[in-house]
Amino acid sequence: MARTNDRYKTAFNQMLDSLAAMPAGSELSSETILARQLGVSRTIVRAVLERLQKMRIISWRGRRKKLLKSPDASDRFPDDEVESVSVRLEEYFLEWVLRTDVAPDTRLNVSLLSRQFSCTPHALHEFLVRFSRFGIVERLKTGGWVLRGFTAEYAIELSEFREMIELTSVRKLVALATDHPVWAQLDELKRDHIALLEHIEVRYRDFSSLDDRLHTTINSVQDNRFTREFQSLISMIFHYHYQWNKRWERQRNTVAISEHLAYIDALQSRNWQAAQSAALAHLATARQTLLASTGAADTLVS
Amino acid sequence: MARTNDRYKTAFNQMLDSLAAMPAGSELSSETILARQLGVSRTIVRAVLERLQKMRIISWRGRRKKLLKSPDASDRFPDDEVESVSVRLEEYFLEWVLRTDVAPDTRLNVSLLSRQFSCTPHALHEFLVRFSRFGIVERLKTGGWVLRGFTAEYAIELSEFREMIELTSVRKLVALATDHPVWAQLDELKRDHIALLEHIEVRYRDFSSLDDRLHTTINSVQDNRFTREFQSLISMIFHYHYQWNKRWERQRNTVAISEHLAYIDALQSRNWQAAQSAALAHLATARQTLLASTGAADTLVS
DNA sequence: CAACTGTTTTTAATTATTTATATACATAGT
DNA sequence: ACTATGTATATAAATAATTAAAAACAGTTG
Structure with missing residues (x-):
């Protein structure tokens, strides 16, 4: 009952990390400074210090706080205890939606589901x-929820909207002055893509975050909160998509990297027509991949 | 404590309305049918019937339910008791944001505000x-809320995004076959605009809903849930905008009606260039009006 | 026997309560 | 004096409890 102490546990583990980097016998900084470092309030810092003292990892009296011994892994709170409910729920829920065969437009039973996910309703x-807000579930005016599902229609509408937004970004991007920071970011992205391509056999899973970075960078030039909001939806969908759709993963990512490189080159040429074609080509591939993962359940996972 | 009985009260008032249309002495239909008519469960219908019986408006035994006398206004639950908390909150909150001079990026104090709005935190x-989801308030990762506010930046980003979406709709619309339902809807809208223009002196306040209908119709051709979602945000913003920004209201609406008529004509000509210009012209006006209502508070309300 | 009502059970939504966390203020230490 | 700590208070986020509403089931009646 009452709120969880995730923040305390997370802060405690973080504190252990920074203590591990210090030699035994060193003095710790003041509560206020520690609080700022951990990004929490002094209340939490004091609770953490109390626990550290009780565990005889530090000595603490007044403003003297000395590290007695380096902490080890067994002192930490286990990771699964630290993970907040909302993060767990997102994983559980999306896994449930994307991996199991729930029919679209199913009415959700909150109390039943909450038991399955072991959380409160x-x-x-x-x-x-x-x-x-992502449109995968919807609240009924009469009360209750329906799962609209990650259907083919959803994937199509998502992709259409995405193409509209990204083409707008591209049009704006190619017209930007050469001293705009986006050009440097694109240079860096290009280097990272080439580096990944060289070790694609082992590192192909790293493509996911690179894909996210490229599209986020391109759309950042719009400097529009609605664009950012939509891009974060795209990021989430593709994050889980990459995580669970492992079929032809390496081949797919290799192709996508080439498309990205062509896309970046076209942007750097600052030619609107060329950039548009490259953008459309890559977005069409992405749409196809996404679409293939909806529909039949057997296209999901290897 | 525990959930409110708004649904019951609303259903009771609705029931009174339908009873008022019936002659005294008539038999009421079955619980199941009444439930379907009112859009509620049988549980509520039975509670409503019980109250009606206690008030001697109907007689009820077993499946015989007879209307004894026509109900009058005093029998109803007062309207403000019926209004649900969430609806009240939207009004209160938007009034607070749009009318008072709260600085952007203010941290919201939920317990304080909830007392002001007389609701629970x-x-x-x-x-x-x-x-x-509308981007006017934002949740902080560390906990708590900030009011980003209805600022000039917000109005600009909203308008830019809106223009992108609506131009996409227009491009799709002018290419649609003549038997598509949107053409009939545009005909009807045109008639309604002309009718309103003829009585503009007295009916100028009706423009708000007409504006909403036109843009919703145009964007409906995309048949995309993300477009619909964004259009509903636009509707809400403009609803409150029209409600509170009364300066030059009649003149403004007269101009807007002309722009709408030109816009509709251009769409009906099915000429992409003409339609695009008309769309941009009207959207630019809308952007200006919206922008003027941000910034200085004295531009708000007469 | 089909439709309707009576009764019970399940589910949803809201408030109250509790614990965690943040913040403010007063006091002590260097 | 400044800065750190000790203490008190305010605020936030979670659960538990409570009531409304829906749904399921069983029994009745025309």
Whole structure:
């Protein structure tokens, strides 16, 4: 009952990390400074210090705080205890939606689902409210929720909207002055793509975050909160998509890297026509991949 | 404590309305049918019937339900009791944001605000979560909320995004076959605009809903849930905007109607260039009006 | 026997309560 | 004096409890 102490546990583990980097016998900084370093309030810092003292990892009296011995892994809170409910729920829920064969437009039973996900009905409800902005679940006026599902229609509408936004970005991008920071970012992205391509056999899983970075960078030139909001939806969908759709993963990513490189080159040429074609080509591939992962369940996972 | 009985009260008032249209002595239909008519469960219908019986408006035994006398206004639940908390909150909150001079990026104090709005902190929290999709408030990772506010930047980004979407719709619309339902809807809208223009002196306030209808119709051709979602945000913003910014209201609406008529004509000509110009012209005006209502508070309200 | 009502059970939404965390203020130490 | 700590208070986020509403089931009646 009552709020969880995830923040305390996370802060404690973070504190252990920084203590591990210090030699035994060193003095710790003041509560206020530690609080700022950990990004939490002094209340939490004091609770952490109390626990550290009780565990005889530090000595603490007044403003003298000395490290007695380096902490080890067993002192930490286990990771699964630290993970907040809302993060767990996103994984559980999306896994449930994307991997199992729930029919579209199913009415959701909150109390039943919350038991399955081992959380309170309220926690699930909060999650659904936040999540409803993505259009995969919807709240009924009469009360209750329906799962609209990650259907082929959803993938198509998502892709169409995405293409509209990204082409707008591209049009704006190619007209930007050469001293705009985006050009440097593109240079860096190009280097990272080439580096990844060289070790594609072992590092092909790293493509996912590179894909995210490229599209986020391109859309950043719009400097528009609605674009950013939509891009974050795209990031989430593709994050889980890459995570679970392992079929032809290496080949797919190799092709995508080439498309990205062509895309970057076209942008750097600052030729609107060329950039548009390259953008459309890559976005079409992405759309196809996404679409293939909806529909039949057997196209999901290897 | 525990959930409100708004649904019951609303259903009761609705039932009174339908009883008022019936002659005394007539038999009511079955619980199941009444439930379907009112859009509620049988549980509510039975509660409503019980109250009606207690008030001697109907007699009820077993399956015989007879109307004894026509109900009058005093039998109803007062309207303000019926209005649900979430609806009230939207009004209160937007009025607070748009009319008072709250500085952008202010940290919101949920418990304080909830007292001002006379609701529980939790109800306000629920509202904020739902409302955050519009980008006017934002949840901090560390906890708590900030009001980003209805600033000039917000108005600009909103308008830019809107223009991108609506131009996409227009491009798709002018290419549609003549038997597509949108053409009939545009004909009807044109008639309604002309009718409104003839009585503009008295009916100028009706423009707001007409504006909403036109843009919703145009964007409906995309048949995309993300477009619909964004259009509903636009509708909300303009709804409150029209409601509170009364300066030059009649003149403004007269101009807008002409722009709408030109816009509709251009669409009906099915000429992409003409339609694009008309769209841009009207959207630019809308952007200016919206922008003028941000910034200085004295531009708000007469 | 089909439609309707009576009764019970399940699910949803809201408030109250509790614990965690943040912040403000007063006091002590260097 | 400044800065750190000790203490008190305010605010946030979670659960638990409570009531409304829906749905399921069983029994009745025309």
